[in-house]
Amino acid sequence: MKEKFLEINKLLVEIYDDVNHIEEYSIKQGAFSDLSITEIHTIEAVGLYGTKTMSEIAGALDITMGTLTTAVDKLIRKGYLERSRSDTDRRIVNVGLTKRGKLAYRIHEKFHMDMVKAIMSDFSEEEEEILLTALKKLNIHLKSIYMHGNT
Amino acid sequence: MKEKFLEINKLLVEIYDDVNHIEEYSIKQGAFSDLSITEIHTIEAVGLYGTKTMSEIAGALDITMGTLTTAVDKLIRKGYLERSRSDTDRRIVNVGLTKRGKLAYRIHEKFHMDMVKAIMSDFSEEEEEILLTALKKLNIHLKSIYMHGNT
DNA sequence: GCTATATATTTTGATTATCAAAATATTTGC
DNA sequence: GCAAATATTTTGATAATCAAAATATATAGC
Structure with missing residues (x-):
């Protein structure tokens, strides 16, 4: 019993590390090597459709808005995001993906699907x-x- | 098919995030709240028995030795690790856990086992x-x- | 046994990701 | 219209990381 739990624990830890490595590696090899994993996750949180507010994105990523502000600044500089103020409430900032941002999103999504497919292939x-x-x-x-x- | 893969992918991502959160939370609540997750992982890599060299630890954690040097410095200051030079080869530094380090190791190990047990409880x-x-x-x-x- | 090369580690100088708290701008409730 | 609430950015700090240079020691070849 204890043995089995130990084994499952070890597997979970290894799987966790491998997923990390694979994701990191796949980004560094791919067309968007100027992005970090964290930045890809920010792009993911913004989403393909329409825009999200700073609060929504920070909430989804579980980071403070201060952290997000600098992350968004950099992703705008790199050409993946665009920022605009809401017309109805001028306090609110809407963030959306640029064309390049959408491409990065789709490629990362494909990486994830390919990984799942590879895992499932002999099930x-x-x-x-x-x-x-x-x-x-x-x-x-x-x-x-x-x-x-x-x- | 696509549907199922999407669902599995989503589950994997959520599980990954949850494990992170739980581990972080459990450390911050526990007896060793002066440790970060990264530091716990360094303690894990040193291991309960005997000592390990800087190269061995850096290799296991997949970080550079420069990074490890500062991490070990801090963990020594906090009382979790001790450092000594090898007598047979004075270039080599041996790192081991102090009593406090071993306690932290065991408590973290128990956290992992409890998590696996909780997961398995209704299987x-x-x-x-x-x-x-x-x-x-x-x-x-x-x-x-x-x-x-x-x- | 000296010297060049290899090995193990630390130091240096930089970057990225993060936070909490203060500051700014805008809206809303009374 | 002003006080309080809300959304965001700025400021000042820390942790984790790297690559490259520096240091110390060991080894191999002459």
């Missing part, structure tokens, strides 16, 4: 279902630990 | 086996992507 239909169920349970458990703040 | 024996197999496959796949550097 049977049934195993896929089981994994999906297990991941859902795992996710719910983690969320409940996170919410209740136990351990 | 049947059979489901546990399936998850273990799935994680092994996932791990092998990720490693092969990482090695071959595809996508």
